[in-house]
Every structure is written in structure tokens, then in C-alpha cells.
Amino acid sequence: MTPSPIIAPSILAADFARLAESVHAIEGAADWVHVDVMDNHFVPNLTIGLPVVQSLRKATSIPFDVHLMITDPERWAPGYAEAGAYNVTFHAEATADPVALAKNLRAAGSKAGLAIDRDTDVEPYLDLLPHVDTLLIMTIKAGFGGQKFLPEMLDKVREVRRRIDADSLEVRLEVDGGIAADTIEQASEAGADAFVAGTAVYGAHDPARAIAELRALVEGAG
Numbered sequence: 001m002t003p004s005p006i007i008a009p010s011i012l013a014a015d016f017a018r019l020a021e022s023v024h025a026i027e028g029a030a031d032w033v034h035v036d037v038m039d040n041h042f043v044p045n046l047t048i049g050l051p052v053v054q055s056l057r058k059a060t061s062i063p064f065d066v067h068l069m070i071t072d073p074e075r076w077a078p079g080y081a082e083a084g085a086y087n088v089t090f091h092a093e094a095t096a097d098p099v100a101l102a103k104n105l106r107a108a109g110s111k112a113g114l115a116i117d118r119d120t121d122v123e124p125y126l127d128l129l130p131h132v133d134t135l136l137i138m139t140i141k142a143g144f145g146g147q148k149f150l151p152e153m154l155d156k157v158r159e160v161r162r163r164i165d166a167d168s169l170e171v172r173l174e175v176d177g178g179i180a181a182d183t184i185e186q187a188s189e190a191g192a193d194a195f196v197a198g199t200a201v202y203g204a205h206d207p208a209r210a211i212a213e214l215r216a217l218v219e220g221a222g
């Protein structure tokens with residue numbers, strides 16, 4: 001059975017000068033806040049790092065879903081777990097040993113997530129599902145918010161959902177990129193159960209209301 005949907009607004013679309021206020025604006029409405037960490041190496045964009053996440057962690061109790069778009073996640077990822085992140089996701093393309101890194105993250109206190117970028121097939125990673133807590137399928141090319149949702153990525157979502165269900169795994173299947181009122185139902189129908197939405201939430205006049213509307217759409221699709 002698919003668990004209750006998770007809605008995780010991405011702070012990439014928030015006002016970086018008011019990060020704490022932006023997170024407070026979604027408390028009580030969102031399940032997680034999605035924290036995009038970019039290093040200008042793995043992706044051609046630079047956002048925030050561990051010191052900001054440590055400070056922000058103190059400003060709210062909402063669970064942090066940290067998405068590391070960085071090279072050398074072995075070096076940096078455990079620090080985010082130690083800082084109190086609920087889930088720390090690293091990219092399949094950035095690590096040679098995802099199972100070892102997932103194990104280290106769990107030992108450091110967080111759940112472990114594996115992300116698959118637009119141009120990466122998911123099939124070679126299906127056997128790793130028992131070793132992770134979340135599997136994130138990028139529905140855009142990682143690096144920037146505000147991109148157009150790529151429906152062809154939903155084949156990967158279906159493939160992962162089939163394996164999760166066939167093996168009765170407790171893995172959250174997350175989608176990220178272009179998730180909005182006109183795309184979230186497709187992603188849900190394909191089998192996603194966690195939804196990252198940046199522009200659709202922080203670009204809205206009322207972020208909490210935008211989250212409620214996304215949630216209603218997913219629940220209607222379920």
C-alpha cells in the first residue's frame with residue numbers, strides 16, 4: 001500500500017535573505033522542507049552549505065530533506081545527518097559506493113536517499129533499494145528551479161514503484177522538478193509518494209495554501 005503523500009517544498013524557490021521566515025510560512029502545512037545544496041561542481045549552480053543548514057535547523061522543527069547536488073558526498077553528507085537532517089540524499093552519479101554511504105548516513109542519524117538525475121537510467125540501481133530510505137527521481141536536469149517537468153521521467157518512477165511493491169520495501173519514492181498543480185497527479189499515478197515543489201509553493205501568494213492544494217490533488221489521484 002502506498003503511504004500518505006509527503007509534500008516537501010524546496011527552499012531553492014524561497015527568499016534566501018529570509019530563509020527562516022520562509023520555512024515558518026510552511027510549518028503545519030508541509031511534511032518536510034527540501035533543502036537543495038549545490039556546489040557549482042556537480043551542478044553549475046551554488047546555493048548553501050552546512051553552516052546555513054545548521055543554523056536553519058535551530059529555527060524550526062520541520063524535518064529537513066537535504067538534497068546534495070555535490071561531488072564527493074562521502075566527505076560532506078554525514079555532516080548534514082549530524083546536523084539533524086531527517087533525510088540526506090546524495091546522487092548516484094556522484095558516488096562509487098552508494099551502499100556504504102547510505103550505511104554511514106544511517107549511522108550518523110539520518111535516513112539515506114539516493115537521487116537519479118535526468119540522464120541516468122534507474123535500472124542499475126534497483127537492487128540498491130533495500131539499502132536506502134528514499135529514492136529521488138529528478139523530473140528535470142538537476143541544477144536549477146523553475147524548469148519544465150519532463151513526463152518521460154515517469155517511466156523511471158513506474159519502474160521503481162514496481163520493484164518497491166514487488167519486494168514490499170519501505171522506501172519513499174520522491175519526485176523533484178516542475179512539480180505543480182498540473183503535474184503532481186501524473187507523478188502520483190506513476191507511483192511517487194513524496195513530492196518536491198519549489199516554484200509552485202514559494203512562487204504562490206500563500207505557500208501554505210499552495211501546499212494544501214497540491215496535497216488535495218495527490219489524494220484525489222490516489
Ligand SMILES: O=C(CO)[C@@H](O)[C@H](O)COP(=O)(O)O
Nearest residue numbers: 142143144145146178198199
Ligand atoms: O533539485 C532541484 C533543482 O535541481 C529542485 O528541488 C528544484 O529546485 C525544484 O524546483 P521547482 O522545479 O519546483 O521550481
